[in-house]
Amino acid sequence: MQLDTLKQRAQKAEPGTKKLFDKLKRKTPKTLDDVVHRLHDEAFETTDCLKCANCCKTTSPIFYERDIDRVSKRLKMRPSDFIAKYLHIDEDKDYVLNVAPCPFLDSENYCLVYEDRPTACREYPHTNRKRFHQILDLTVKNTAVCPAVFAVVEEMKKKFPL
Numbered sequence: 001m002q003l004d005t006l007k008q009r010a011q012k013a014e015p016g017t018k019k020l021f022d023k024l025k026r027k028t029p030k031t032l033d034d035v036v037h038r039l040h041d042e043a044f045e046t047t048d049c050l051k052c053a054n055c056c057k058t059t060s061p062i063f064y065e066r067d068i069d070r071v072s073k074r075l076k077m078r079p080s081d082f083i084a085k086y087l088h089i090d091e092d093k094d095y096v097l098n099v100a101p102c103p104f105l106d107s108e109n110y111c112l113v114y115e116d117r118p119t120a121c122r123e124y125p126h127t128n129r130k131r132f133h134q135i136l137d138l139t140v141k142n143t144a145v146c147p148a149v150f151a152v153v154e155e156m157k158k159k160f161p162l
Contacts, residue, residue, distance in 0.1 A: 003054055003147070010144035017143060017153055019162060021136040028133040029160065039155045040127040043148040053101075053109035055145055060097035061120030063087055068095065071104075074116040125149045 024032065063071070072082035086103060087095045097103070104112040111117055125146045126135050142149040 003052065006054070006147055006150060007144045010150055013143065013150075013154065014140065016157060016162075017140055020153075020157055020160060021140065023162060024133055024160065025136060032160075033130055033132050035159050036132045036152065036156065037128050039152045039159075040148070042155075043127070043151040047146075047148040047151070050109045052147060053105060054147075055124055056105040056109070056111070056121075057101040059145055060100060060102070061118045061124070063095040063097075063118050063120075067118035067120075070116045071113050071118065074113050127152050 029035075061067075068079050068082060068087070072079045075082065077085070083095065086098060088098050090096045102111075104117075106112055111121070123129065125142050125148060126132075126138065127149055129135065132139075139149060139153065143153050144150075
C-alpha cells in the first residue's frame with residue numbers, strides 16, 4: 001500500500017471500522033485474538049517496516065520511566081538530560097518526543113536505539129497483543145499510520161461481518 005494514500009483510505013474506511021469495533025466492544029467473540037493474530041502474521045508477511053517506518057516518521061511513543069532510563073543509558077546521558085533534550089509532557093501527561101520523525105531513526109529507517117527502544121515501540125502496532133478488544137480505539141488511529149494495521153482491520157471486516 002502506498003503511504004501517500006494510507007491516511008485518506010483510513011479516513012474513508014473509518015465509519016465502517018468504528019461500526020465494527022463498536023459491535024466488538026459490545027460482544028467480543030472468543031476467537032477475536034486468534035483471528036487478529038493470524039491476520040497480523042499475514043499482514044507482516046508483505047509489510048516491510050524498514051521500507052515504511054511511517055510510525056517513526058509521524059508519531060511518538062509514550063516514554064515510561066523505565067524507557068527513559070534504558071534509552072538514556074544507551075546514549076550515555078543522565079535521564080534528566082535525556083528528558084530535557086528529547087521529550088516533553090503531552091496533554092495526557094505522558095512523556096513523548098519533541099519532534100517527528102523520531103530523532104533515533106536513521107536515513108535507512110533503522111532505529112539507532114533498537115535494542116533499548118521504548119516499550120511502545122517494541123509492541124507497535126499492537127495487533128498481536130492479547131485482549132485486543134481493549135485497544136480498539138487505538139487501532140482505529142493506527143490504521144492511518146501503519147499499512148499492516150489497515151490491512152488487518154480491513155480483513156477483520158470480512159471475518160466479523162456486521
